[in-house]
Amino acid sequence: MKSKYLWLFLFATALLFNSCRKTDYATINSPAYLRVFNCLEYNATLDNKDVPVPFLAFLVDPVMDDAGVPVSAAITGDFLDVRSEWAMPYPDAASNVIWQKEFPGTKRVLAGPILNGYDLSSWAQVPSGKHHIVFRTRPLNNTPYFNLDKLERGVTLIDTTIDLTAGEVYTMHALIAEYASQQPFMYLRQETFTKQPFADSMVYVNFYNLSSKNWYQLAPDEITNQYLVSTKLQDTMQVYYSLNKRNGAVLTPLPGYKGVPMGQIIHSLEPRVAPYYSFPLFADTSGNKIFTGNMSQQFGFFGTGFSPENLGYPDFLPVGAYAGLILGDYGDAGKTSYLPFKIRTDLRTGLIVSIHSGTANPRSFATVNTIEYINRKFYVTTIQRKFAPPVY
Amino acid sequence: MMGLLLVLLMAGCSKDDLVPPVDKTTVPRNMGVFIENNYDLSLLSAALKKTGLLDSLNQPGAITLFAPDNAAFNRIGISTPAEIDRMNVDSLRFMLRYHMIRNRYFITTFPKQMDNKYLSLTGDALYVSVDKQEQFIKDDIFTFVNGAYIMTGAKRNIALANGVIHILAKPLQYKKETVQDYISKDTSLVLFAAVMKQFHLWNDLETKDPLTLFVPDNAAFLKYGLTAEKIATLKPADYQPLAFGIYTLMMRPMHIFSVDGYILSGTNVYGANMIYFNDTYSIGPSYMRNNYLGTEESAVYIGKRTGPNWGANEEGPAVVQYKGGLTNADHLCSNGIVHIIDDLVFNPDLMKQ
Numbered sequence: 001m002k003s004k005y006l007w008l009f010l011f012a013t014a015l016l017f018n019s020c021r022k023t024d025y026a027t028i029n030s031p032a033y034l035r036v037f038n039c040l041e042y043n044a045t046l047d048n049k050d051v052p053v054p055f056l057a058f059l060v061d062p063v064m065d066d067a068g069v070p071v072s073a074a075i076t077g078d079f080l081d082v083r084s085e086w087a088m089p090y091p092d093a094a095s096n097v098i099w100q101k102e103f104p105g106t107k108r109v110l111a112g113p114i115l116n117g118y119d120l121s122s123w124a125q126v127p128s129g130k131h132h133i134v135f136r137t138r139p140l141n142n143t144p145y146f147n148l149d150k151l152e153r154g155v156t157l158i159d160t161t162i163d164l165t166a167g168e169v170y171t172m173h174a175l176i177a178e179y180a181s182q183q184p185f186m187y188l189r190q191e192t193f194t195k196q197p198f199a200d201s202m203v204y205v206n207f208y209n210l211s212s213k214n215w216y217q218l219a220p221d222e223i224t225n226q227y228l229v230s231t232k233l234q235d236t237m238q239v240y241y242s243l244n245k246r247n248g249a250v251l252t253p254l255p256g257y258k259g260v261p262m263g264q265i266i267h268s269l270e271p272r273v274a275p276y277y278s279f280p281l282f283a284d285t286s287g288n289k290i291f292t293g294n295m296s297q298q299f300g301f302f303g304t305g306f307s308p309e310n311l312g313y314p315d316f317l318p319v320g321a322y323a324g325l326i327l328g329d330y331g332d333a334g335k336t337s338y339l340p341f342k343i344r345t346d347l348r349t350g351l352i353v354s355i356h357s358g359t360a361n362p363r364s365f366a367t368v369n370t371i372e373y374i375n376r377k378f379y380v381t382t383i384q385r386k387f388a389p390p391v392y
Numbered sequence: 393m394m395g396l397l398l399v400l401l402m403a404g405c406s407k408d409d410l411v412p413p414v415d416k417t418t419v420p421r422n423m424g425v426f427i428e429n430n431y432d433l434s435l436l437s438a439a440l441k442k443t444g445l446l447d448s449l450n451q452p453g454a455i456t457l458f459a460p461d462n463a464a465f466n467r468i469g470i471s472t473p474a475e476i477d478r479m480n481v482d483s484l485r486f487m488l489r490y491h492m493i494r495n496r497y498f499i500t501t502f503p504k505q506m507d508n509k510y511l512s513l514t515g516d517a518l519y520v521s522v523d524k525q526e527q528f529i530k531d532d533i534f535t536f537v538n539g540a541y542i543m544t545g546a547k548r549n550i551a552l553a554n555g556v557i558h559i560l561a562k563p564l565q566y567k568k569e570t571v572q573d574y575i576s577k578d579t580s581l582v583l584f585a586a587v588m589k590q591f592h593l594w595n596d597l598e599t600k601d602p603l604t605l606f607v608p609d610n611a612a613f614l615k616y617g618l619t620a621e622k623i624a625t626l627k628p629a630d631y632q633p634l635a636f637g638i639y640t641l642m643m644r645p646m647h648i649f650s651v652d653g654y655i656l657s658g659t660n661v662y663g664a665n666m667i668y669f670n671d672t673y674s675i676g677p678s679y680m681r682n683n684y685l686g687t688e689e690s691a692v693y694i695g696k697r698t699g700p701n702w703g704a705n706e707e708g709p710a711v712v713q714y715k716g717g718l719t720n721a722d723h724l725c726s727n728g729i730v731h732i733i734d735d736l737v738f739n740p741d742l743m744k745q
Contacts, residue, residue, distance in 0.1 A: 044656055045664035046648055046676065049506055050602070139503035149495075151511065152503075 031125035032164035033112040036103035036172040037083040039374050052137040052155050056080040057145040059134040069150050077103030078145045085343045089384035098142050114386045116194045128166035134159050157184045176212040189271040193368045202278040205369040207265035221319045231340045234320040235267035237301040243283045246294045254283050259308030281366040292364040296328030297350045341378045356390040420553040424449035435465040438473035443485035454496040455555040458537050460563040467719045489513040490566050496556050498549050525658045538564050539649030539722035571728040572597035583613040586623045591636050602647040603728030612735050635743035650721035654679035690718050707742040
């Protein structure tokens with residue numbers, strides 16, 4: 001009898017404690033969506049070793065002390081390392097790394113919603129309106145920015161203001177404005193993919209050349225001990241694409257998708273959305289239209305007068321005549337003058353997301369992609385659509 | 393029965409104090425006590441006593457001390473406490489305080505990059521550089537203060553009650569004066585000063601900041617027949633600017649310690665450890681440490697490009713040594729770093745234009 005009361009008491013206590021739990025859901029009124037990349041490449045040499053290392057703290061509306069050192073900020077994107085070659089379509093939730101390849105990255109923030117079918121979980125919600133933006137350098141360690149000694153809080157690389165419109169999607173870059181002076185600047189692009197009438201049976205891709213001004217003219221054509229043949233892109237290049245069926249290391253071009261003209265990649269630091277081009281999600285007609293089959297996408301960039309038909313051996317071509325990029329299960333190894341750029345994207349299908357969804361495993365989904373060329377490097381951003389969760 | 397239970401109950405309630413007595417021998421000592429009782433630090437101890445700083449190191453408050461041990465003092469020619477006693481108290485105190493920074497810094501708390509700037513107790517900056525390359529023992533990562541190597545193993549991260557001690561391979565050398573003052577106070581560098589004046593570079597040594605100088609001593613100039621009289625007859629217009637400008641790195645704003653080339657050679661950028669002039673000549677400080685033998689090797693390498701290939705310097709020696717070894721490198725001044733070398737980089741006769 002007694003124990004019965006005891007259990008009752010315990011049960012009541014448990015109820016009491018549970019009912020006391022109160023969750024304050026963070027909300028941001030009329031947010032804009034912001035994703036930030038650090039595109040400042042850095043190679044330390046004796047010549048530039050005193051230059052501040054572009055390992056950044058991204059600060060929104062910082063409060064500065066009298067000496068101009070930030071003491072707090074409304075939003076802090078700390079440990080902002082140089083962006084990775086492939087910006088994945090979703091933040092890697094399992095990752096507990098401290099150094100970030102982008103903002104918000106894996107930082108716990110209010111992420112963007114599903115907007116018009118696009119998964120904006122890689123975008124952070126930011127209050128719309130005017131903001132003061134500061135990029136500071138910080139030491140290469142694991143101490144949060146505002147726990148650092150004031151002496152260690154680096155220097156300001158970028159200090160600017162932005163005006164964000166509610167409900168809009170923005171991509172921000174820290175870029176180099178001019179090659180000789182190496183002065184960095186902020187580049188803010190208002191994205192339009194959520195508003196464009198894109199079919200979900202096509203994969204979309206657009207191209208930007210965000211290299212710094214005078215980069216093509218001044219940067220070395222060759223660097224000793226580095227594989228650099230055909231890695232420089234002129235201000236305007238023609239883009240051709242090829243879709244390959246991939247069986248291990250063997251690539252077989254899909255019929256009708258070898259060297260297809262696509263559009264242009266134009267050098268501009270104006271934050272204007274470049275036109276999107278597309279190729280079909282299920283280009284391989286032998287497939288089952290659920291999984292597109294192991295494949296990779298290949299993009300060729302051709303200077304005036306060159307095309308896939310008349311391209312010679314790239315090592316013998318002038319600088320700026322050709323560059324090539326292939327996407328899929330590739331690392332840095334095995335670069336050739338035909339394919340000097342290889343980027344690891346979706347391991348099975350490159351720019352296409354193939355994942356367990358519903359009862360199909362894998363199932364392929366079309367994406368919207370941005371390919372950016374910045375000072376001899378390619379960066380790919382993949383945006384995925386919402387898809388049904390897996391059924392086991 | 394009840395009584396027995398009660399007794400058992402009481403006995404069960406008895407709680408022995410199981411905390412062992414405090415072991416007085418393992419309580420961390422203060423830094424001052426540690427230094428005073430360490431044979432390897434007897435010269436440092438003598439210097440701290442002479443300047444009255446030893447007491448400060450027994451006070452609470454965290455300090456990180458980069459401590460030159462006796463071997464380090466020996467390298468700059470100090471081997472007995474009597475020699476320490478003959479030194480000027482004020483400059484000695486300044487030097488010792490320059491070896492200390494506030495707060496407790498263990499090796500892993502230094503960011504893994506070059507030239508982490510810390511303010512010493514004199515208010516002047518010292519620079520901690522951490523190598524990117526991992527060592528087999530993680531804590532043994534190569535770490536340098538103003539180009540001075542921090543010893544590994546038990547000689548670093550010595551945690552004490554009021555701070556941390558890291559043992560240095562050579563004492564830090566900092567003078568609160570311009571590089572021009574530094575050179576003019578050293579009589580073994582008068583010929584270099586004469587050349588700088590003759591080539592109208594002397595005033596820049598006072599005003600430009602930062603600078604890195606590779607300064608040949610008098611013997612090096614005499615080797616090429618450049619006496620004070622001969623230097624007075626040299627005409628700057630006859631020589632390429634690099635002939636003597638190389639010693640100031642053409643006044644480029646650089647501050648390079650003797651180990652920086654070594655740290656950068658660990659990166660994957662080809663030739664990052666050299667400084668280039670007109671794409672024709674290169675100069676780079678090299679450094680090698682053998683931790684098994686406890687030896688350091690260093691030199692300044694000069695290269696020349698012929699066609700696409702970099703080779704040895706043709707207008708002078710390919711390798712120049714620091715005069716008397718590494719202790720004559722890394723003299724930090726308020727507007728730059730002075731390295732004393734024992735040979736000219738270029739034979740002036742071959743650098744006429």
